[in-house]
Amino acid sequence: MQQSNAAAALYDGPLHNTGPPSDTGDAVMARWLQSAGLQHLASPLASTGIDQRLLPNLLMQGYGAQSAEEKQRLFKLMRNLNFNGESGSETYTPTAQTSGGAGAQDGFYSPEFRSDFGAGLLDLHAMDDTELLSEHVIDEPFEPSPFITGGPRAFDSDFNLLSSKPQRGQTDVDTSVQLPITEKENNTKETNVAKIKVVVRKRPLNKKEISRKEDDIVTVYDNAYLAVHEPKLKVDLTAYVEKHEFCFDAVLDEHVTNDEVYRVTVEPIIPTIFQRTKATCFAYGQTGSGKTFTMQPLPLRAAEDLVRYLHQPVYRNQRFKLWLSYFEIYGGKLFDLLSDRKKLCMREDGRQQVCIVGLQEFEVSDVQIVKEYIERGNAARSTGSTGANEESSRSHAILQLAVKKHTEVKESKRNTDGNESRSGKVVGKISFIDLAGSERGADTTDNDRQTRSCVRSG
Numbered sequence: 410m411q412q413s414n415a416a417a418a419l420y421d422g423p424l425h426n427t428g429p430p431s432d433t434g435d436a437v438m439a440r441w442l443q444s445a446g447l448q449h450l451a452s453p454l455a456s457t458g459i460d461q462r463l464l465p466n467l468l469m470q471g472y473g474a475q476s477a478e479e480k481q482r483l484f485k486l487m488r489n490l491n492f493n494g495e496s497g498s499e500t501y502t503p504t505a506q507t508s509g510g511a512g513a514q515d516g517f518y519s520p521e522f523r524s525d526f527g528a529g530l531l532d533l534h535a536m537d538d539t540e541l542l543s544e545h546v547i548d549e550p551f552e553p554s555p556f557i558t559g560g561p562r563a564f565d566s567d568f569n570l571l572s573s574k575p576q577r578g579q580t581d582v583d584t585s586v587q588l589p590i591t592e593k594e595n596n597t598k599e600t601n602v603a604k605i606k607v608v609v610r611k612r613p614l615n616k617k618e619i620s621r622k623e624d625d626i627v628t629v630y631d632n633a634y635l636a637v638h639e640p641k642l643k644v645d646l647t648a649y650v651e652k653h654e655f656c657f658d659a660v661l662d663e664h665v666t667n668d669e670v671y672r673v674t675v676e677p678i679i680p681t682i683f684q685r686t687k688a689t690c691f692a693y694g695q696t697g698s699g700k701t702f703t704m705q706p707l708p709l710r711a712a713e714d715l716v717r718y719l720h721q722p723v724y725r726n727q728r729f730k731l732w733l734s735y736f737e738i739y740g741g742k743l744f745d746l747l748s749d750r751k752k753l754c755m756r757e758d759g760r761q762q763v764c765i766v767g768l769q770e771f772e773v774s775d776v777q778i779v780k781e782y783i784e785r786g787n788a789a790r791s792t793g794s795t796g797a798n799e800e801s802s803r804s805h806a807i808l809q810l811a812v813k814k815h816t817e818v819k820e821s822k823r824n825t826d827g828n829e830s831r832s833g834k835v836v837g838k839i840s841f842i843d844l845a846g847s848e849r850g851a852d853t854t855d856n857d858r859q860t861r862s863c864v865r866s867g
């Protein structure tokens with residue numbers, strides 16, 4: 410009955426009216442709910458009045474909606490209500506995009522309906538679907554980067570890249586001749602980049618898990634959904650499996666190569682690095698889930714592409730150069746992985762910019778040099794062993810590739826005192842972060858008790 414009251418409050422005409430509900434208000438309320446396909450919620454509740462000030466609380470209690478989908482629809486409707494009863498200033502925009510479909514013409518969007526609720530009070534057109542996970546979210550385009558002028562795009566285009574992309578071998582040759590990248594192509598790629606993208610990669614069962622005959626509990630569907638099959642026991646000890654479904658921007662199954670991971674995640678970002686973008690790519694997951702396996706090849710692949718872009722006349726003529734740095738955070742302290750683990754300080758400057766004082770940056774003009782630096786840094790990383798991973802990363806490692814524009818050219822290829830790197834202005838930067846793993850209690854062995862504390866404080 411409480412829920413009924415809430416629906417009646419929704420229905421109570423102009424929301425600041427705390428008087429008894431009217432027949433006109435009933436009809437308006439019914440049409441409003443009908444516009445979201447929820448007319449069945451209106452009928453039993455229509456004649457129950459309630460103080461509109463109680464509305465938000467009652468809404469949170471469900472007000473008659475039964476299924477999660479119904480609740481989401483109602484919540485969306487409510488998001489555009491002005492609880493203070495003030496009229497918005499937005500103009501009325503009729504649209505065909507309604508949640509409920511039928512009834513949009515003469516119901517929720519009709520001028521009659523609108524005048525009942527006040528201009529701009531209810532505007533489904535202005536709703537942001539991305540905040541509530543629903544079946545429809547997956548079809549929503551990504552929000553474009555604020556640095557990017559083009560329109561949004563759907564996730565599928567990333568996978569199209571898999572087929573449309575030139576073969577990998579081509580990147581080793583002089584691509585300024587064989588694989589010219591025009592400004593137009595750059596711009597096309599830029600429009601394909603999301604601001605935030607969450608990609609899940611499924612790790613195959615490892616030898617230990619196979620030998621223990623453990624079940625594969627994750628199923629990937631259509632590169633976008635996954636289901637976790639959780640084994641459970643009833644109170645009477647009957648075994649059953651609970652299925653949990655999740656959807657992400659992309660889900661990569663256990664057969665996907667590191668190459669494909671790169672193409673789906675980092676490759677679309679590369680052109681934007683030349684357009685004043687700072688990007689970050691990081692892996693998150695428990696120990697042994699495959700973070701390092703996934704992250705380690707990415708910087709090298711990114712460097713290949715960045716160098717390829719730098720060879721284009723448009724960037725070469727502007728004296729764009731690539732710089733690399735690599736440090737780790739271990740036990741709350743920073744160490745330069747390319748300078749004998751020299752201890753570094755993190756400071757904030759007057760503009761609230763975080764600076765890593767003393768971090769060495771190296772100019773890298775070809776991929777072989779990048780590879781050497783990465784291997785050197787990886788070898789200097791702090792590792793330990795956990796119950797789930799013999800060679801577990803015990804620190805957060807941050808590898809940065811920065812494109813800088815230089816005003817003057819110096820002879821030396823590698824920077825040793827930082828002077829040259831300081832003279833260049835950062836055009837864009839991409840950071841790769843390999844986070845230290847976290848363990849469940851079950852994954853913790855005596856070996857890693859000491860290193861675990863480093864992870865927690867790192």
Ligand SMILES: Nc1ncnc2c1ncn2[C@@H]1O[C@H](COP(=O)(O)OP(=O)(O)OP(=O)(O)O)[C@@H](O)[C@H]1O
Nearest residue numbers: 612695696697698699700701702798801802845846
């Ligand atoms: N997709 C994969 N295909 C094949 N082997 C994988 C895959 N992902 C991870 N592995 C293997 O699983 C083991 C653990 O992976 P990795 O070290 O990357 O885990 P991690 O998440 O970085 O762990 P930690 O947080 O402890 O550092 C490694 O031996 C790695 O080779």
